Amino acid sequence: MDNIGIIKTSKFKNNAISLVVPVSLEENVTGYNVLAQVLKRGTKSFHSSSEIARYLQDMYGANFDIMLSKIGNKLFVIFYVSFMDNRFTLYKEDLWDKAIHLLNELIYHPLLKEDDFEEEIIAQEILNHRLYIESIYDDKGHYSMNRVMELGLHDSYRIPEYGTILELDKIDRKVLMDLWEELKGKEAFCYASGNIKNEEEVLEKVSSLKILSNRKNGHDLSSSEKRDFNRESGEVFEKMKINQGKMSLLYNTNNSIFHGDYFALVLFNSIFGGGAHSKLFNEVREKHSLAYSIYSSFDKFAGVMTIGAGTDFKNFRKAKELIDEEIGKMKKGEFSQEDIEVARTKVISSLNAMSDSIFNTSNYLIALRVFGIDYTIGQVIDGLKEVTKERIMNVAENLEFICAHYLDGEDKDGEHERA
Missing domain, CATH: 3.30.830.10 (Metalloenzyme, LuxS/M16 peptidase-like)
Known part of the structure; x- marks a missing residue:
C-alpha cells in the first residue's frame, strides 16, 4: 500500500x-x-x-x-x-x-x-x-x-x-x-x-x-500551493491594551515545494530571518535596536512567508523600512558565502537532528507522502548542498509583499505617533 x-x-x-x-x-x-x-x-x-x-x-x-x-x-x-x-x-x-x-x-x-x-x-x-x-x-x-x-x-x-x-x-x-x-x-x-x-x-x-x-x-493534493492573495489590504493598524507593539507581515514567496526553487527558499529564509545568525536579527534587533524579537518563517506547502516582530509603537515605520532594506540587499546579493554556509549548516543540522525523534521524523515524512512528494531527508539535504548564491538572490527577487498588521497600544491622548 x-x-x-x-x-x-x-x-x-x-x-x-x-x-x-x-x-x-x-x-x-x-x-x-x-x-x-x-x-x-x-x-x-x-x-x-x-x-x-x-x-x-x-x-x-x-x-x-x-x-x-x-x-x-x-x-x-x-x-x-x-x-x-x-x-x-x-x-x-x-x-x-x-x-x-x-x-x-x-x-x-x-x-x-x-x-x-x-x-x-x-x-x-x-x-x-x-x-x-x-x-x-x-x-x-x-x-x-x-x-x-x-x-x-x-x-x-x-x-x-x-x-x-x-x-x-x-x-x-x-x-x-x-x-x-x-x-x-x-x-x-x-x-x-x-x-x-x-x-x-x-x-x-x-x-x-x-x-x-x-x-x-x-x-489533487499537489494543487494546494495555489494562493488567492488579497493585495488590496495594505497596512492595517489595530489598537489594544498592550505594552509592546506587534508587527506581522505577509509575503507571497512565489516558490514552494511544488514549484519554483524550494531548496533556495529554505536557505534564503535562514539567512534572512531564520535565527540569531540572520540579517533581521542582527540588523533590526541588535544593530538598530528596533525590535525586541524578530523572525521570518515560511510554509513550504503554502508558498507564504511571514515576518513577526515585537517592537515599540513608535518604531513600526522604521522597522518596516529596515526590513525592506534587508530584502533589497538580499536581492542585490549583499550577503557572503559564509552567510550561506552558516545557514546551510544550521538547516542540515536541524534535519539530521530529526532522527533523534521518531515523532518528528514520521510527521515530516508523512506530510511529504500526503502531498505526493518523493523526497527522503537525505535527498532534501543533497538539494540544499547544491544551492548557489544566484539561486538565493532569485528567491529574494520573487518575494512579493502582500500586507501588514500592526498591533498598537492605547493611551489617553489618542493614537501614538508612529515614526
Whole structure:
C-alpha cells in the first residue's frame, strides 16, 4: 500500500505508529478540533479516558494522542501511539497488535450513548476549546499573525488550525456525528517506526487499520500551493491594551515545494530571518535596536512567508523600512558565502537532528507522502548542498509583499505617533 511507510531504527526503546487523516480547511476545522478531544474520552471497549490510560499502562506506559496541524491547505488529524519495543518488554511481548487495536477503537468505536456522543462530554470539550482559543487571543503576537493571514488571504489558508469562536458556537452533537462519519471515509496515511526487522510482518499488521484501505478521493493534493492573495489590504493598524507593539507581515514567496526553487527558499529564509545568525536579527534587533524579537518563517506547502516582530509603537515605520532594506540587499546579493554556509549548516543540522525523534521524523515524512512528494531527508539535504548564491538572490527577487498588521497600544491622548 503506497499510503504506508516504514522507518527502521534501533536507537530507541519505543516503536510508534503515526496515522494522518488529511481534511480540507474548509471542512469545519473547529469541529475537528472538538471531535479529536471527544474521541479521546473513551471507546466501546474503554469506557473512559481513565480506562484508556490503564490500557496504555499495561502496555508498559505507552503514549497516545490525537493532534491537529495545518499543513498547506490541509488540516492533518494525527493519531499517534508510541509503545515499547519487545527487546525491553518483560516477556518479550510484541505490542504492535495492541497499539493497532487502540487506534481502530478510537476511530471506529468511540464512546456513544444511544448511538450518539454524550451531551455532557460535548459541552465540556466545547468549553475547553473555547478557553483554548481565548488563550491564543491573549497571546498578542499570535493574534497579530492570525490577523495578517485573515487580511492578506481570500482562500482557506487564512483559517487557523484551531478554528474560530464563530464556528465553535455552531457545533452540536449532529455536527460532530457528521464529521466522525466523514472522517471514517477519508483517505489516510501512516508511518510505522522503530526496531522493525520483519518489514512485511509489520506492514501486514498496520494494514489492518481499516481506514488505510479507503480509496483515494481523487483530489489533487499537489494543487494546494495555489494562493488567492488579497493585495488590496495594505497596512492595517489595530489598537489594544498592550505594552509592546506587534508587527506581522505577509509575503507571497512565489516558490514552494511544488514549484519554483524550494531548496533556495529554505536557505534564503535562514539567512534572512531564520535565527540569531540572520540579517533581521542582527540588523533590526541588535544593530538598530528596533525590535525586541524578530523572525521570518515560511510554509513550504503554502508558498507564504511571514515576518513577526515585537517592537515599540513608535518604531513600526522604521522597522518596516529596515526590513525592506534587508530584502533589497538580499536581492542585490549583499550577503557572503559564509552567510550561506552558516545557514546551510544550521538547516542540515536541524534535519539530521530529526532522527533523534521518531515523532518528528514520521510527521515530516508523512506530510511529504500526503502531498505526493518523493523526497527522503537525505535527498532534501543533497538539494540544499547544491544551492548557489544566484539561486538565493532569485528567491529574494520573487518575494512579493502582500500586507501588514500592526498591533498598537492605547493611551489617553489618542493614537501614538508612529515614526
